[in-house]
Amino acid sequence: xxxxxxxxxxxxxxxxxxxxxxxxxxxxxxxxxxxxxxxxxxxxxxxxxxxxxxxxxxxxxxxxxxxxxxxxxxxxxxxxxxxxxxxxxxxxxxxxxxxxxxxxxxxxxxxxxxxxxxxxxxxxxxxxxxxxxxxxxxxxxxxxxxxxxxxxxxxxxxxxxxxxxxxxxxxxxxxxxxxxxxxxxxxxxxxxxxxxxxxxxxxxxxxxxxxxxxxxxxxxxxxxxxxxxxxxxxxxxxxxxxxxxxxxxxxxxxxxxxxxxxxxxxxxxxxxxxxxxxxxxxxxxxxxxxxxxxxxxxxxxxxxxxxxxxxxxxxxxxxxxxxxxxxxxxxxxx
Amino acid sequence: xxxxxxxxxxxxxxxxxxxxxxxxxxxxxxxxxxxxxxxxxxxxxxxxxxxxxxxxxxxxxxxxxxxxxxxxxxxxxxxxxxxxxxxxxxxxxxxxxxxxxxxxxxxxxxxxxxxxxxxxxxxxxxxxxxxxxxxxxxxxxxxxxxxxxxxxxxxxxxxxxxxxxxxxxxxxxxxxxxxxxxxxxxxxxxxxxxxxxxxxxxxxxxxxxxxxxxxxxxxxxxxxxxxxxxxxxxxxxxxxxxxxxxxxxxxxxxxxxxxxxxxxxxxxxxxxxxxxxxxxxxxxxxxxxxxxxxxxxxxxxxxxxxxxxxxxxxxxxxxxxxxxxxxxxxxxxxxxxxxxxxxxxxxxxxxxxxxxxxxxxxxxxxxxxxxxxxxxxxxxxxxxxxxxxxxxxxxxxxxxxxxxxxxxxxxxxxxxxxxxxxxxxxxxxxxxxxxxxxxxxxxxxxxxxxxxxxxxxxxxxxxxxxxxxxxxxxxxxxxxxxxxxxxxxxxxxxxxxxxxxxxxxxxxxxxxxxxxxxxxxxxxxxxxxxxxxxxx
Numbered sequence: 001x002x003x004x005x006x007x008x009x010x011x012x013x014x015x016x017x018x019x020x021x022x023x024x025x026x027x028x029x030x031x032x033x034x035x036x037x038x039x040x041x042x043x044x045x046x047x048x049x050x051x052x053x054x055x056x057x058x059x060x061x062x063x064x065x066x067x068x069x070x071x072x073x074x075x076x077x078x079x080x081x082x083x084x085x086x087x088x089x090x091x092x093x094x095x096x097x098x099x100x101x102x103x104x105x106x107x108x109x110x111x112x113x114x115x116x117x118x119x120x121x122x123x124x125x126x127x128x129x130x131x132x133x134x135x136x137x138x139x140x141x142x143x144x145x146x147x148x149x150x151x152x153x154x155x156x157x158x159x160x161x162x163x164x165x166x167x168x169x170x171x172x173x174x175x176x177x178x179x180x181x182x183x184x185x186x187x188x189x190x191x192x193x194x195x196x197x198x199x200x201x202x203x204x205x206x207x208x209x210x211x212x213x214x215x216x217x218x219x220x221x222x223x224x225x226x227x228x229x230x231x232x233x234x235x236x237x238x239x240x241x242x243x244x245x246x247x248x249x250x251x252x253x254x255x256x257x258x259x260x261x262x263x264x265x266x267x268x269x270x271x272x273x274x275x276x277x278x279x280x281x282x283x284x285x286x287x288x289x290x291x292x293x294x295x296x297x298x299x300x301x302x303x304x305x306x307x308x309x310x311x312x313x314x315x316x317x318x319x320x321x322x323x324x325x326x327x328x329x330x331x332x333x334x
Numbered sequence: 335x336x337x338x339x340x341x342x343x344x345x346x347x348x349x350x351x352x353x354x355x356x357x358x359x360x361x362x363x364x365x366x367x368x369x370x371x372x373x374x375x376x377x378x379x380x381x382x383x384x385x386x387x388x389x390x391x392x393x394x395x396x397x398x399x400x401x402x403x404x405x406x407x408x409x410x411x412x413x414x415x416x417x418x419x420x421x422x423x424x425x426x427x428x429x430x431x432x433x434x435x436x437x438x439x440x441x442x443x444x445x446x447x448x449x450x451x452x453x454x455x456x457x458x459x460x461x462x463x464x465x466x467x468x469x470x471x472x473x474x475x476x477x478x479x480x481x482x483x484x485x486x487x488x489x490x491x492x493x494x495x496x497x498x499x500x501x502x503x504x505x506x507x508x509x510x511x512x513x514x515x516x517x518x519x520x521x522x523x524x525x526x527x528x529x530x531x532x533x534x535x536x537x538x539x540x541x542x543x544x545x546x547x548x549x550x551x552x553x554x555x556x557x558x559x560x561x562x563x564x565x566x567x568x569x570x571x572x573x574x575x576x577x578x579x580x581x582x583x584x585x586x587x588x589x590x591x592x593x594x595x596x597x598x599x600x601x602x603x604x605x606x607x608x609x610x611x612x613x614x615x616x617x618x619x620x621x622x623x624x625x626x627x628x629x630x631x632x633x634x635x636x637x638x639x640x641x642x643x644x645x646x647x648x649x650x651x652x653x654x655x656x657x658x659x660x661x662x663x664x665x666x667x668x669x670x671x672x673x674x675x676x677x678x679x680x681x682x683x684x685x686x687x688x689x690x691x692x693x694x695x696x697x698x699x700x701x702x703x704x705x706x707x708x709x710x711x712x713x714x715x716x717x718x719x720x721x722x723x724x725x726x727x728x729x730x731x732x733x734x735x736x737x738x739x740x741x742x743x744x745x746x747x748x749x750x751x752x753x754x755x756x757x758x759x760x761x762x763x764x765x766x767x768x769x770x771x772x773x774x775x776x777x778x779x780x781x782x783x784x785x786x787x788x789x790x791x792x793x794x795x796x797x798x799x800x801x802x803x804x805x806x807x808x809x810x811x812x813x814x815x816x817x818x819x820x821x822x823x824x825x826x827x828x829x830x831x832x833x834x835x836x837x838x839x840x841x842x843x844x845x846x847x848x849x850x851x852x853x854x855x856x857x858x859x860x861x862x863x864x865x866x867x868x869x870x
Contacts, residue, residue, distance in 0.1 A: 032755035036796070045796075047477055082388070083559070084543075094560065149591050156599040164596040170562050170585045171378050282587040282596075284560040292386075292560070297755060 001322075008318050015314060016307060020072070023306045024065050027299055033057070034081050034297040055081055068303060077304040082296050087304045091289065095308075096179030097167060098278075098285035102270035104182075104205045109212035110263060114252075116213070117220025117259075121228060122247055132217065139214030148207040148280040155203060165204075165282035168197050204281035208274055212266040219262045223255040230254075256327045264320030268313040378581040382593040384607040386560050386586045390546040392528040393466050394476040401525045401776070402606075403563055403584055407449075408528025408548035411440055411459075412519050416861040419630075419683055419778035421519055425454065425529060425549065435514030435819040436497075442505045446572055448531035449553045456501040461532040463499045463509075465540070473540030480526040484517075514817040516824050520779035551577040560586055578859075597622065597852055604853040604860065610668040610727050616852045623855050627862040629672060629679045629846040631774035632783060633725030635736065636800040636841050638767050643714075648706035650839040654692040655699040656743045657842055662735055666728050670850060674843035676832045677773075677783040683821065684780035684828035689836055699743045711744020717761070717769030718751045724849045725772035733770060762796035771800050780828045785812050788835055803840035 035051040052058045056067060071078055077087040116136065120129040156164040167181055168174055172193055177184050182201070185194040227233065228251055236246045273287025286309070293301035324331045387400040392408050411426035423429075426440040446454040465473045466481045468489045478488070487494035497510040509518070521527065534547035546554045551573075552565035565582040585602060587593040590609050596602045598621070608616065608624075616624045637644040637653065644650060659673035675691040678684060703711060718733035719726065726732060733749045740747045747768065752760070761769050775782035786792060789812050790804035808831050815827035851862055 030753075030756070031759055032753075033759070036759070047479065047482070051477070090559070093558070145589075149595065152592060152595040152599075156601075157595055160599065164599045164601050165587060165592055166585065166596075166601070167561070170380055170564075170583050170602075171581070173556075279588045280592045282561075282585065282589075282592065284558070284586070288560055288588070295755070 005318070005322070008321070012311065012314055016310060019310050020069065020303070020307060021065075023303055024061075024068065027294075027297075027302050028061060030297075032297045034299060072304070072307065077308070078300045080293075080301050081298045082293075082301075087301055090301075091286065091305065091308065093176065093179050094273075094284060094286040094289040097283060098273045098287065099271060100180045100182060101201060101204055101208060101277075101283060101285065102267060104201050105208040105270060106212065106263065106267050108205055108209040109216055109266070112209070113213040113216025114220050114259065116217040118224055118247060118252065120217070120221040121224035122243070124225065129221075133221070136214040136217045139210045139217075142210055144207055144210065144274070145276045145280055147210060148204070148277060151203045151207060152280075162203055163196075163200050165200075165280070167200055167283060168193065169200075172196065204277055204283055207281070208270060208277050212263075212270070215262055215266060216259060220255065220259050223258045224251060227251045227255040253327055257324055257331075260320055260323055260327065264317050268316045271312050271316065272309045377579045378583060379579045379604070380583045380585055380602040382587045382596055382602040382605040383584050384586075384588060384590070384593065387557070387563060387584075389543045390554065390557065390563075391476065391542045392525050392530070392546070392548075393462075393478055393480060394543070398774075403565075404528060404546060404548075405525040405550075406552040406565055406582060407546045407550045407554055408525060408530065409550050410523055410525065410527050410529070411442075412523045414523055414778065419681060421523060424523075425459075429519070431819055435511070435516075435817070437508055437510045438518060439502065439506060439508045442507065443572070444505055446549050447570060448534070448549050449547045449568060450531050450534055452531055452533045454529060454549050455504050456507045457504075458532050459507050459529060460499055460501055461535070462529050465535065466527075467494070467496060473535050475540040480524070484521045484524075484526075514819050516816055516819050516821075517777070517779040517781050520777040520782075524776050526776075552582050555581075562586065594852065597854065600854065603857055604851065606849075606851050607724075608850045608852045609722075610666075610670045610847075610850065612852075613668055613670060613850050616850075621855050623853050623857070625851040625853060625860065625862045626670065627849045627851070628681055629848045630681070630778065631725045631772060631847060631849075632674055632677045632679070632787075632843055633723070633770070633772040633845045633847065634674065634677065634787075634841050634843045636761070636766065636769050636771050638764055638800075638802055639804070639840050640764060640802045641767055643706065643708060643712055644767060646706045647838055648702045649708065650841075651692065652699040652702040652706070652743060653740065653745070654839045654842050655695045655702070656745075657736060657739045657844070658694045659691075659844055662732060663845060665735065666732055667845060667847060671845040671847040674846050676836060677787055677841075677843050678780055678828075678832065679846035682778060682780055682783075684784075684815075684825040684832075686829040686832040686836075689832060692839070696742050703743060703745075708744075711746065713746040713748070714767045715750050716740070716747035717757070717766045718749055719754060719757050719770055720751050721754050723772050724774060725845065725847045726770055727847075729770055759796075761800050762798075764795055764797060764800075764802055766800075769800065780824075781812065781816055784828060784831060784835075785816070788812070788831075788840065801840040803835075803838070805834065805838060808834050808838075 033048070033052070035048045035055060035057060049058075056064060068078075079086050080090060083090065116132045120132045123129050152164045155162045163169070174181055174184055174193060174197075175188060177187055181197045182194065185197050233246060233251055236250050237243070273285045273290065275287040275291050277283065278285040278288045286305070290302065290305045293305065383399055383402070385397070385399050387403050388397045389400055390404055390407070392404045409425050411424060412421050412429070413424040414420065415422050425443050425446065427443050429438060429440045431438050442454070442456060442459065448454060464471050466478055467485065468474060482488060485494050485496055495511050495513060495515045497512045500508045500510065502508055511518070528548055530542060531547040534545060535542055538545050544557055551568055551571050553568050555564040555566050557563045563584040567577055567580050571577065587596060587602075590607060590612070593602070593605045594608065594612055597605050598619075613624055616622045635657070637650055639645055639650075663669070663671045663673060672680060673691065675689050676686060678686075703709065716733055716737055718729045720729070722728060730749065730751060737747050737749060751757070760766065761771060773783060773787055775786070786798050788799055788801070788803050788808060790799070790806070790809050792799040793802045793804055811827050811831040811834070815824045815831070818824040818827060853860060
C-alpha cells in the first residue's frame, strides 16, 4: 500500500515537469510584457528596461526556466511580480475560499446526484427515471453564469431569502484561522456569523453543484443498472430483504467505484477554481486569482499557481484511487 | 498628463468619487425614497466596484479603482469642484504664480493632521515632493511613472519642468519651474499627488502600498485583495461634521449584472460601471437612482497616418464623412454619449465651440476618395478591442456598424480582434491600419487629450498618438499652450490646434461618453466626477 502511494507520488514528478514546460512555453508565447503592464503605457523605455532586468525578463528563456525550476525544487513558489508578495502567502486565502465552495458543492452534488441516480435505476423506464435523466441533461447543459444570475434574481432580489454574493457580509470582520469561513466562525463561537456565511455559500454552492450533480446522477444510474442485474441482488431480494436495503446496502457499495472516479475528477476540477461562478458571486477564489494574474501577465503567479493546482488535482485523484479498495475488496495495491 | 497601460485597461471607472459628504441608510436600506430611518447603527456604506485596487500608494497608481479609493484617504493641494472643471483649494488655501509663470507659491492649510497624528506642513509637502521626483531619495521605491510623465522626467532629467521646491515658512512652499507650465495646478489636483504622512513613509521604509496614511476624510482599515477594502471615518477631520459616514467599504464584484443584483437586493449601496443598457431599468426603478458622470473621455477610430492610403488627408476626410456618429450613439450608447467633434468634450474649457463636424455625406466622401486616387475604394483592416470600455461599450458591434458605413463609400474593412494586452501593444507599435481606441484622462487639462493623443512626440512606439499624426504646426501650438499660464490665451492656442487637426482629420473622434453609476434611492449628496479627486 505505502509502496503504491510512493510510486504514484513518483509519477507526479514527470507530470509536473511536463506541465511546467507547457505552462512556461504558453505564457511566454502570448504577447504582452509584464514590465509594460506594471509600468503603464507612458513609462519610458529606459524604465521598462530596468524593470525587465529586475524581474529577470531580459535573460534568455531557457535561463529563466531553469531559475524557475531551481526555485520550485527548493520549495519556493516565488513572489508575485505585481504585488511583490510571496505567492504561497497570497494564494492560501484564495485556495481556501475555492476549497470551501468546492467541498460544499460536492456534498450537495453527491447527495442529490447519487440519490437521483439510484432512484432512476431502481425505477427504470418509469416517468421518474425519465424525469430524473431529463433533469440531469438540463443540468449538464445549463450555462452556469446564467443559472447563477437567475438564482440571484429569484432568491435575493425577488424573494429576499439569501444574499446575492460574497463569502460573508462585507461589514463583518472574520478572523481567518483556517481560512474556511464556515469553520472559522464556528471556532470563534460566533453563530450569527456562521449562519450568515452559510447563507452566502448556498447560491454559489448550488450553481457550482449543478454539473457534478448531473454527471454523478448519470454515472450512478448506469453503474447501478449494471449491478442490479447480478445474481446476488436477486438472492438478496429472494431472502425477503426490503428493496431499500437491497439497493442502498448491497447494490450501492458495488456500484460505487466508478461513481467515485467521477466524484474525484469533478472535485479536482472544482478545486481548480471556477472563474465564471467566482466572478458572478464575488467569490474571491483561486480561479479569479489566476485569471487576474494572466491579465497582468504575472508570470510568477501563473506558473506557480498552475503547478499548485495540478498537484492538488493529481493528489485528489490518488486519494480516490486509494478509496477504491474500500468499495471493492478485490482491488489490492501492490 | 495621464498615462499608463492600466489607466487604459482600467479606465472602466472613469470617475472619482465624492463619498465623504454622502450619507446612506446604514445597514438596512429603507423602502422610503430619500429620507431614511435613523437606526442608530453605525452608518456603513458599501460600494460595489468592478475591479480591485492595484496599489494604495497614490504616487504609484495609475488605475482608476486605486485612485477612487485613495482619493478618500489622501488630499492634494488643489482639487476640482464637484462635477466641474474648475479648481478650488484643498490642502493649499491659496496660491499665486509669479508674472513670468516660473514660480508658484502655495499657502498651506494650518492645523491639519495626518491620520497618525503627525502634522501636515511645508516640511511634509517637501518630504513628499522629494520622494516623488528624486530617484536617489531613499523612499523613492517604485516607478513613480505618473510624476515622470506629468513633469517630463525626474530631478536629474533635463526635460523635467521643475527646477526646485522651497520652503518659505512652515505654511508656505514654492515650486520653481524651468519654463512656464500651465497644467501644473491640474496635475497637482490628481490623487497621485496626495500628501502622505512622512512618518508613515519612514516607518514603512517608503513602501506604503498597503499602509496609506493621509489627511483625508477616511482612514485606512484593511484590504483583502480581490474581496474588499475597508475605510473608517477620520474623527479628527478638519471639516466639522464631515464625513457623514462611519465606514466606507469597497467590495469587488466583477460581473456587471451580479453587481446590479447586489444593489437591487440592498447588499451594496452604490455601484460603478453600470452597463449603459441597464441605465433605463435603473432609472425606472423607484428604489434606485442613476448618476451620470460628466463626459471627460473620448472614444475614437485611429487611422495610421504612416500607412497608405491613410497618409492621404483626403482619404481620412472621406472616412470622417462616412461615419454616422449619432446612429452609433442611438444604437449602442443609449443616449449616454455626445458625438465627438474633436478629442475634447464640450465641457472642457478649451473646446472649440465654433468648429463644425464633418457632415455625413456619402457622395462627397466618394468624390474625395476619387480625388485621392481610389475611385473604387480599397480593402483594409478595422481593429476592435475584445473588451468593453467605458467609451466603447460593445466594441465589436460598433465595429460592425462602422464597417457598414465604410462599405457605403467603397471601403472594404475586415474586422480584426485579439486579446486586450496584445491589442494595446500592437496598436502602440503601429501595426494597425484602423483601430478603435479611447482615452479617459485624469484631469480637465486639455493637454491631457490633445497633447497625449496628437503631439508628434507621442507618435513613436510605444505610442499614445495611435494615429501617428505629425504636424509641426500643431506641435508648436500645443507646446506653447503648455507654457501659457493665462487660461484664456491657452484656450485660444488649443482652439487653433483643434481647427488644424480637424482639417487634417488624422482620426475619427467618435463619442464622449458619460459613465453611469447606480445607487440606492436613500443615498444622498453623492456627486460623481470624471476626475479622481476627493471632494465634498
